[in-house]
Amino acid sequence: MHTNLSPRSLLHDKQLKTKFDALTLNSNFKLKILPLSVLYTVASGLTVFVPVTVQAANSSIEQITIYQGLASVTRALLISGTGEQTLVFSCLSPAIEPDSISVQALGNVNIGEVSIETLSGEQAAQCQYQGDANVQTQQNNLADISAELEAARLTKAYLQNLTKVTQITTAGTLANNARDLETQAASINKKIVELQKQEARAKDALNQLVAGSTTSAQNSVTQVSVRIANRSASSVKLHYQVRGASWEPTYQARLNTDSKQLNITASAIIAQQTGENWNNVPVILSTVNPNQTTTSQLPRVERLSLYEERQDKLARYAQPMMESESAPVVVSARASYGGASGADMPPLPSFTVSSQNKNGITEYRLPQRVSIPSDGRRVRTVIDEQSGTSKLWLRSTPSAEAAAYWYASAPFLTPAWANGSLQLYRDDNYVGQSQYDYQSLKEQGIGFGVDPSLLVKQLTDENKQGDKGVFNRQQTKTTTQAYQFTNQHNRSVRLQVLSAEPVSSDDSIKVTATHTPAISQKDWKDNKGMVAWEFDLPSKQSKVLQSTYQISYPADKKLNTN
Structure with missing residues (x-):
């Protein structure tokens, strides 16, 4: 049986490949669909399936949960094609924990093998600025100018050739047409010179953006390939954990000693250096520390025996060593390193954070999407605010210091707030910094500095x-x-x-x-x-x-x- 491909199908294949090659070159974030079901008509009337690489839409970050020292990321991809396919998620962080990767699919989708590989060199360089919006905008601007310049050069060459042809006959209308073409060519020359200047300025602007970009350069990226088979449109989600992200709470307490009003604002400072730029993404902040010990210790059983005085001395020297060996190891996350209003105006967006307590773990869900570049810059957002009338008093310990300090009670304090730095303001004046610790502040009150009066x-x-x-x-x-x-x-x-x-x-x-x-x-x-x-x-x-x-x-x- 002959399986020669028809010329028509081959031509269709070539056109299709040309389009997809162009799409591949113009793509930044490399998330591809590789369909294995391109149809060809053979001479006998039968069809065969030939695998072809196809570029698809970009994946989107569906959710990011940030803990102390790491983040959990969920990416989603809508699939319109059917059949057996391989999804390739690339330009991912090199700090992904391979054991944390999981894939889920909605609908009737079969999931096959998942492969993880590390790419370096050119692939990493292509991903370096994929998340920098300013760089992308300038790259697109330069591409538009270059395309217009190339079109102008082609037009000039065409007019020049056309002018030479018309110069063969100098009589009447042909001569006039030649002069018109020369005029048009001169206008094109001026346009080319202007476009060359714009191109030079655009290149300089792009070079300055790249040189001053805070996007973290990296030598490698992670690529995850997922093999699936589906019969209808569906969605595939990729979950993974990545090191290099963290957040910490910080608080501002403002006391008015005249009205006895106390206001405490809780904020979150977020930073990440994962290698991925998180642009316009939904974020959840969790108070749980994944680096903490997850199991309790067993009690130490004393073994009693009679011993001589000499053995007693030896035991006293050995005992501290035994206690040191059984001491738990604590791993620290830090060690790992007002507008116009009116009936015709749309409502202003609300930035009120919703919180949920899950048996001692508090989650703060930010209502707005935020951008957190992978350069370590600190992004701050308010996550909660409490206020109310406070009880005020002055406290003095004269045997320790001949001074008295302002103190305020805070009945609205909540144990859901994690420990963090506490900025203190008394009567609109910054008086210093303390530490937010629920148990201590609840029992002893919040100190607001020395009272010189x-x-x-x-x-x-x-x-x-x-x-x-x-x-x-x-x-x-x-x-x-x-x-x-x-x-x-x-x-x-x-x-x-x-x-x-x-x-x-x-x-x-x-x-x-x-x-x-x-x-x-x-x-x-x-x-x-x-x-x-x-x-x-x-x-x-x-x-x-x-x-x-x-x-x-x-x-x-x-x-x-x-």
Whole structure:
């Protein structure tokens, strides 16, 4: 049986290949469909299938979830062709984790083998600027100018040849036509000169963009090929994880001491250096840290035995080593490195972030698509905001520092917010930076810096040691401390003063404490030994607090203070 291809089908094949070659050259993001079902008519009337490489539409990023140190990416591709095909996702990040790659298809689609390869050299160079919109725009502009210049040159050559032909006969109309052609050729020459200048300027602009582009140059890219078979239009999704992306929360707390209003804004700072430029993509931020330990430790079982004193010494030297060997290894992600309004105006887009708590893991879904280039630049977006009326007070620990600090309660704090840096503003003035830690801030309040209008002065700091008599079995040590607090504000303030009583860890040590005035709270915030006074201090008034501690212990012992 002869299977010679008909001339008509061969011509059709050549035209088809020419079109697809041109499309391939003009493509940037290399996501291809390779159909294996191009039909040819043979002389006997039968048909055969010949594989041909075909370029298809670009894949789109359907979703990106960013964790600490890595991101999960989902790309989608609509398929209109049918039959057996091979999809090629190229220009992907070289930092893709191969074990994380998975493929899903919608509809009646059979998925075959998935191959992963690393391409370098020319392929990587072609992908380098595929995500840079400015570079792409300038490349298209240069291509348009070059095409127009080439067309003008072809027109000039045609007119020149036509003029030579008309010069064979110089009579009448032919001579006039020749002069007209020469005039047109002169006009074309001027246009060519102008287009050459535009082309030179466009090339310079492109070179400057490429030289100053923040697109990360890379020596290799990842390519994923997926073999499928389908009978109808469908969609294929490629999922993978890639290192080099992260986000961190940051907060701004603004306190108005007059109205007692507290506002806290939570923002996310996102950066990535994966090798892929993420342009206009949907993003989810997750508070989970994939680098953390995923399993709990088992309890250590003590093995009891009798041993000699010498063995005891050896065991004491060996024990720290054993504890060190069993200590968990903690891996850190950082170590891996207002407009016009009116009825006729369309509604303004909302940038309110929606959040969802999934059993301790919070996800922030950004409502707008964002662009995050792969150059490490920091992209910041607001993810939440809370405000309300706060309880204000001044706190002083005079034994540590002769100063008082502004504090505010925040009943609306949420444990869903991850720990991060906290910028502090008091009455529209930046007063410093702290750390957002839900448990600590919930218990102790948010500090907003020193208050220079509350003066703290030490009046007394005495230590007296009791005499040791021949018949005395006890000796005593007495400490007296007194501090004065003066309110220079034009209003009353709530003052909290913290102090510490000595705590005995031995039954033979007795401690007696006397406070004037009486303290408001003992073992403040469940901290043994800490005491607190809380009172309102009127404007331009002063108050003195005094504490006396008497410690008695055996006369033949020395008192140890840690």
